[in-house]
Amino acid sequence: MKESLEKKRGKGTHKSLLPPGIQKDIQADAIVIGASAGGLRAIGLILSSLPASFPLPILVAQHIHPDMNSLSVTLMQEKCQIQVQEGIDKEPINAGVAYLAPPNYHLLVECDRTLSLSVDERVNFARPSIDVLFESASEVFESRLIGIVLTGANKDGAEGLKFIKANGGTAIVQDPNTAEYDAMPKAALEATSVDFVLPLEKIAPALLTVVGQRRQA
DSSP, X not given: OOOOHHHHHOSSOOBSSOOSSOSSOOOOSEEEEEEOTTHHHHHHHHHXXXXXXXXXXXXXXXXXXXXXXXXXXXXXXXXXXXXXXEOOTTOBOOTTEEEEXXXXXXXXXXXXXXXXXXXXXXXXXXXXXXXXXXXXXXXXXXXXXXXXXXXXXXXXXXXXXXXXXXXXXXXXXXXXXXXXXXXXXXXXXXXXXXXXEEOHHHHHHHHHHHHHHHHHO
């Protein structure tokens, strides 16, 4: 009863594997990442694979329990060369820093490129919501935004990634076959055309390739 992955990817075209040099002119000023079930491991793998000199800010919405403390941020920072911290309201977004949405808060980007925290109602039963982060960031960074949807057990992030694509941004989805929970990647693939569907271990190399293009621009 397993549907073919190609059928699930349906809309648009994409590359299933990272080519030797991304065949697209990608210019980015920021990255947003969304994950749910299984996401802490996936996010940790990506962030720990980036060098301290990585020049783009990374904003992360991970579905976590409202009572969860910042221990996960501390543990992630121990494994990463880039700076990892919880997002703080009104804080400027700095290059080379990964900002994680605090438990029970939506993380948003304001027009002056500062962070904003909100306790507005849940979206897709989640706060932080991936869609909320993706859409607010896309309104600010427009075509110079990379959106990444990782493992998860619901559809949060699908509409946000669609919004990013509509604004000319770049969409990356974890290959459902490599996701601990494949519902979220599949929902994203059904919602919009994407630029790359990558195994988890290929996502950080793809980001480093984009950074190389950015430095040459």
